[in-house]
Amino acid sequence: MRLDNESESQNVEDRRGGGFGGRTTIGIGTIVVALAASYFFGIDPRVIIQGSQMIQGQTQSQPQTNPNAAPANDPKSVFTRKVLGNIERTWATVFPQQLNRQYVPPKLVLFSGATPTACGTGQTAMGPFYCPGDSKVYIDLQFYDELRQRFGAGGDFAQAYVIAHEVGHHIQNLLGISEKFDETRRRVSEAQANALSVRLELQADCFAGVWANNAAKANQQLLEPGDIEQGLKTAAAIGDDRLQQQSQGRVVPESFTHGTSAQRVYWLRQGLQTGDMRKCDTFSAKQLS
Known part of the structure; x- marks a missing residue:
């Protein structure tokens, strides 16, 4: 990817090196569902968490960060801010154009080790x-x-795809798709909930692909030869079937939460x-591949 002329997003919070301690703040009697460790992409903590942790506490320690500090200029963070900036503009x-509504961007949080979130404690092992x-997005x-x-x-494009996929979950949140899914999954079996996930x-x-299509139209120099194949x-590489085969030597389709490689x-x-969001209606699709 050619990002030299791309401006950086300002919606990035850098918590790296800030430290994290204490417990997550919750009201008495509130159940906080912890994020399960996963090697998959696209983790939506309210959708695919396999285990839960009961935490009842009084305070939450926030990472010690300075919101007025200059952004870090290490290559990975600069790359991430530029990709996010392009995603926002796209x-x-x-x-x-496609939905006749305004886009509200998410904040992206850079962290190391662990960090508090509204969905529980985020950890490095969970992936983005x-x-x-x-x-x-964390x-x-x-x-x-x-x-x-x-x-x-x-x-580069593989890394950008990771960010674009997570922003895809933000789009689902903006459109009310995630909320409807959560309501449905509470009424169905675990296997059915996995299939919906x-x-x-x-x-x-699909939303990540829509971004790349439209971004490339706006900036014909953005994608380089081989980027699409990379994505x-x-x-x-991160299909459920392939990951299960690698990790446990067998495939259990009813436990899939992200889909097969195909x-x-x-x-x-x-x-x-x-490049059309309306072509991404996976919930109405009779066949997924």
Whole structure:
């Protein structure tokens, strides 16, 4: 990707090195669902959490950060701010054009180790995730290294796809899709909830593709040869079937929450080829790949 001429997003909060302690603040009797560790992309804490933790506390320690501090200039954070800036500008154009409404961007939080969120305590092991409770995307930038080393999916566009996917969950939140999903999953079995979660995640993949399509139209120099293939390779690398086969030597389809490699590639490509959010209705699709 060519990001030299891209301006950086101002919606980034850098908590790295700030420290984190204490317990998450909740009201008495409130159940806080903790985020489960996952190696998958697109974690929506209210959707795919497999375990829960009961926490009843009185105070929450906030990371010690200075909101007036100059942004860090390490390559990973600069890259992330530039990609997020492009995503913001792209959706600010696409939303009025395709949905006749204004786009409200999320905040992106850089952290290391652990950090408090409105969805519980975020941890590095969870990978990047979106918390609908505070409309923030959370990412430990070490994940870029894991993406390359563990999943064999390196390169700028692979990393940008990760951010765009999480912003896709923010779009679902803006459109009320996540809320409707949550309401439905409470009334169905675990297997049915997992199947719905797959559709939610595949839609976020499709939205990531819609971003890339429209961003490339606005800036024909943005994507370089091989970028699209890089993104599709990444989507294939993090399919539930492939990850389960690698981690446990067998595949359990009823436990899928993000979709197979083929499904993730299909829906990312759907967004990439059409550039149309309306083509990302995974919930109405009879076949997912």
